[in-house]
Amino acid sequence: MAVTATTEDRIGYITLDRPPANSYDRTFIEELGAATDQLDSDDDVRVIVVRSSSEKFFSAGADVKNFAESDADTNNDMVRLAHRVFDRFGAIDKLTIAAINGHALGGGYEIALACDVRIAAEGxxxxxxxxxxLGLLPGTGGTQRLPRLIGRGRALLLMTTGTSVTPDEAARLGMVDRLVPAEELTDHVREVAxxxxxxxxLAIAATKRAVHRGVDRPLAEGLQIELDELAPxxxxxxxxEGMAAFLEKRSPEYQGR
Known part of the structure; x- marks a missing residue:
């Protein structure tokens, strides 16, 4: 399989493994969706990390050869499927983290953009x-998620010139949320997760929903969403338990109830 789902210590891992560059086709996207659904439905999993088995690539995006050999209807159908699958990362209650260890280009970076958080290795x-x-546009979320992340002008400049940047520049622009030494990426992501x-x-899920539902709305609407999520x-x-543990000076034991 090109995409697998595993669990360890309440962390779910989605591993991309389609050598040499994790370029994806329809089967890859279907497996990515199945892995996401599997981990989302596992009550023992509290957070999901998307990572790569390759030392050089997070993902190079869609398989261009496959696109070139397919007709327009087939290509558009696969892109619509990718939209549905990538949207799941933001829609589920569990936080999703992209661990970027190598080239993240086109649809590969769009996978990372769909995640809630992006942690990247230096390199x-x-x-x-x-x-x-290629005469196309970033069609699996890039034109919408990147401007929301770094601003319209910067995003348009990058997308219309087709420019890719180093991890350092990506961190400066806000394309990734945290940059760590390459040898520390795995341990750092595990520690965060x-x-x-x-x-x-419950609080983490409510926080994620409040941000995703409210951030693009007028402030008053966003604040009402915040209150609605806090009340329960x-x-x-x-x-x-959290408040009792604080007053009793001990670590809380959360049960998700």
């Missing part, structure tokens, strides 16, 4: 959306 690889150089996995799952937490067992 000499490239990150970007070069689809315009473990911290989230130990946290209050005061009546939850986890809320009572």
């Amino acid at each position: 000499r690889y490239r990150i970007g959306l070069p689809e315009v150089t 473990s911290t989230i996995a130990r946290g209050a799952p 937490l005061f009546g939850s067992e986890d809320g009572a």
Whole structure:
């Protein structure tokens, strides 16, 4: 399989493994969707990490040869499928983290963009959306997610020139959320994911929903969403446990109730 789902210590891992560059076809996208659904339905999993088995590539995006050999209807159908699958990363309650260790280009970077958080390794690889150089556009979320992340002007400049950037530049622009030494990426991502996995799952899910639902709305609407998400937490067992643990100076034990 090109995409597998595994679990360890309440962390779900989606591993991309289609040598040499994790370029994807329809089967890859279907497997990515199945892996996401599997981990989302596992109540023991609290956070999901998307990672690559390759030392050089996170993902080079869609398989261009496959696109070139297929008709327009087939290509558009696969892109629509990719939209549905990538949208799942933001729609599920569990936080999703992209661990970028190598080239993340085109649809490969769009996988990372669809995740809630992007943690990248330092290195000499490239990150970007070069689809315009193929006479196309970033069609699996790039034209919408990148401007929301780094601003319209910067995003348009990158996408219309097809420019890719180094990890350092990506971090400066906000294309990735955190940059760490390459040899520390695996341990750092595991530490971040473990911290989230130990946290209050209801509160984390509510925080994610409040951000995703409210950030692009007028402030007043966003603040109302925040209040709506907070209200049930005061009546939850986890809320009572968190406050009791704070007052008793001990570590909380959250159950997701």
